[in-house]
Amino acid sequence: MFQPNLIEKDMIYTTFNWDYANERFIYSKLIIILTQQKEIQYIKNGAIIRIDTIKDISKTPQVLHNFQQIKYLQWCGKYGLNDQKVGKWFAKWNCETIIDVGGIYSDDGKKQGLWKEMIKNYWIKAQAYEIGQYVSDLRNGTWKQIYEDKEIGGGDYNKQGQKEGKWKEFWDGFWHYSQVFYLGEYQNGNKVGRWDILCYDEIIGGGLYDKGIKLGYWIEVSDRFYEGSYITHKGQYKNGQKVGRWDICYQNKHIGGGSYEEGIKDGNWVEVSDEFQDSSQITYEGEYKKGKQIGKWNILFEKIVIGGGSYDGGIKIGNWVEVSDEFSEFSQVTVYGEYKNGQKDGKWDICYKEYWEKNAQSMKIGGGLYDEGIKSAKWVEVQDRFQKDAQVFYNGEYKNNKKVGRWDIFFQNTHIGGGQYDEGIKVGNWIELSDEFRVDSQVKYIGEYKNGKKIGKWEIMVKDEWNLRPFYYIGGGLYDEEGEEFKLGKWVDVADDKWFLTYTGEYQNGKKVGIWVEIDIYNNKNLQIGEKNYEN
Template identity: 35%
Template structure:
């Protein structure tokens, strides 16, 4: 079988080859006609890549080559070059799966960190006895319910209506109890593999442990026995003489059913989580798409649904079909807004066919799955960052929901990478992987070896056909000299890090931008930053050349840190603040907007208390060469929650999209009426362009005149009818920039 593979602007036909590749390479280097080729980067790269394949694979394995992205859930979402080492079990909200840098940045104590390999034992110790007791309570409840069912059957025709209604209520109670129990059985049956747990599920597991939800669920179920037992005795004693009384007593089932439905201890997953998603935003200053992090709320409800929420609007709702299978939480805002799946359950009695729709159009993506959501056979999966500027797919076969065999990576119908999964669903052999930030306009690939799912030996990172980074792995851990990429590496953020790994970062590390060192510092033997450092802004790119300069002690920022902006080769101080001995921000701070850039120079001024924003915070904006002017702000309470009247900026506020939201917060949640203001470039005259109400849960409700972003890069004003965050109807009024 021949496979056409498009890579580095060359077309290579892969055929069966033997293992004499090394000798072939040596012979090629000795040929005068080819010696010059090895000094021409593009030709050398192609030759080396081709020979590399000859070396690595025997004739029986030649067709099994290359593949997709960083191993799911094994590497950090925020520090993509770092492997996840620990699970945080502290009683607070965080991403839970932490790499070495995350643990340092969040200042988590060692007592609150569980090595990821030890997490199954931790869960078993916490939950095993409780789950056993939980099942015993369920057995007793089921036993009582069965007794009542038999009793009711004796009432005959005279009680037929009551009997029918009662049986329905009992069945619903049993379903509700089973529903609750399955959530805890999932902890034992599935989450023995912590590497496969999503960060959202980890947050909810740890939260449920701290809130003692399973213990309370057991207590609650025990309390359910009492009203049922009382009802049974009452029926046995009075059913002949007190038919009316019995009918009234049977209403307990209805009340109990409602009580169980509303019981929040039934489901350890129930709750809302504030997290970060990614959005492909078009920057009007640089005139290109940029991958940026954005705020996102994930809600699990008791109806086995997951809801994606942003600014009080429910963007997407999905049903969790199989509770014993980890649900894949979507982080791409483009996919949340635009991706739908068409399900045809008439394909077979036991199976259903799934087909992807993006912005209402069918894509050649999808496959066959069971009614429980178990994928089988050939599938075309969308890449994790699939969007309008990254139309990438994975194509291969599933065996009982595990990827097996050769999987191709495609842009539309062109293969750009591929690789092999073994029978256990682990990557093996040589791979060509997509980088996390891959897009049609920023082609970043990674080439290297896997062994039973772990990266080994040499890995290289390619950008626009050139090697720009990489290094060596030893059993999944980085060793020796490495060049890694900035978390937001893309065409406008060509930032790399250069230094050494000894299991963790060690010694001098430089931050390099366009072949110049712009920052860096030292790591100690524990992999902690030490001494003077110059760090780059999290959203650094060509038009956001912002640096932080200060001191680290034991991996924690200490003392005064200064912020500088570079523009037209001139360095300007942008802000400053102080870190206390715990590495937390303290006192007055001047710091930049998350999406600060040349066309959106915004700073915040306010006070921190041990890392928590308190009191009044003001927002300032500099339009072109003018002085900074206050345009927003409000107050935080002692817990860091927004309270009272606020003027919030649009997430991507800039010189052309000067949009401000004004309204009231209660305990960090938007409440009552909010207005939307817009100022045209250079006019300094904000006009009201929209308004509407938030309900008590912070969800948009009722009639709104609302500002919405569109895929066409045009921002528009809509008349929208909301019901508790769900869009009931919307009509476009006009484009914002008409």
């Protein structure tokens, strides 16, 4: 249940987006605030990208952690007298109705009858669904799991809403390049007996359950397992806890691991980064004592030490060299500085090395000051995916860990944009860059913010990779002046992954209506390649 007297607090989550150019995930920080005004605010880089109103306080509000869902997903329907959902509800993705997704709520706000629901991890490359019956808000009977219009899994629920009997079910991280399933049996909602882990219907792992508790030898997949990051973990469970030696494998080859004592890491370990893949083979080597890292730990890239530092009882101390969250062969960004009592303190430098300069030293490209873990004073930061063709810098000031005043944006040392922050929130006129900004995709947006929300006229500008002419207009339109960030009237939108694909049509209160035309503007050919009719 939502607590009306909830103290307002920033919650920081890691969310992902797909890097179409490099075929990899980009992870970034997202601030989510549940306010005393019964709102959920989603803030990224100082812009409030979504606000949801909490209507039904009898239920725990759904908080989205998936960036594409935050950006594109909307549920449509009616609320009853007690602010509970009633009647038919359906889902839209980027203003387009998702076929058959949704169902009926009873007058007391409970799901009833046939429903088609999206998987929890739903995004553009994970358009998978579950279809079945609800009885008084509980799943009941046979439920089917669907991907690419094919039934590929499912099973039965009992009258208590518990899974029962044989099941083939989606892995929590299921998506197009990670079509992983679990195959086994439930009894009264508990997994029992042998469970297999399948990828594209080939068994790649699994183990035994006893009343929902893992036991014996297991092969598991990593939390971010997919074709480009084929990481598995192999070892023993005892009473649901990992024990003894566990090995970490990449593409079925041993690359790391260590020992557990009753579920607690102990002794020497080689661990892999969360983003480990072919172009980002980062490992960490050091020692655990009763689950806490101690002494010297090294950071290695392709088995060569590139950083590290010391731990004292699981707390970082002294000088450290760390790698960026998006470190890869093509984005070799490291940070240098000192920890005091587990917090960054004093001067920290951001450094970069080109991937072909194997023996060269990293050069300083940015940095700033920390005061007991809090950013302060002048900073030069770089974009998440900083590399040769995407060298974007942000230059400005922090106060109490929040951006304040003027921040400027540079691309390859040329001033290209920026604007004002007030206590970490964007205000006033801004020129900002697309998330995919790089040499061959130079897209920027020009307009005004009011309390972190876009208002009024916004223009979309682009520059070709050959720099044959300056930035020129390709799209844009109007946002409402009330700060609801509703698009109004005629708009020309641009595709997230291809700047040369534009979509022209009309918005009413933030919703697409009428005919929208898709145009390919590459090399000024202005070729219409499709159109879509949106219901009014």
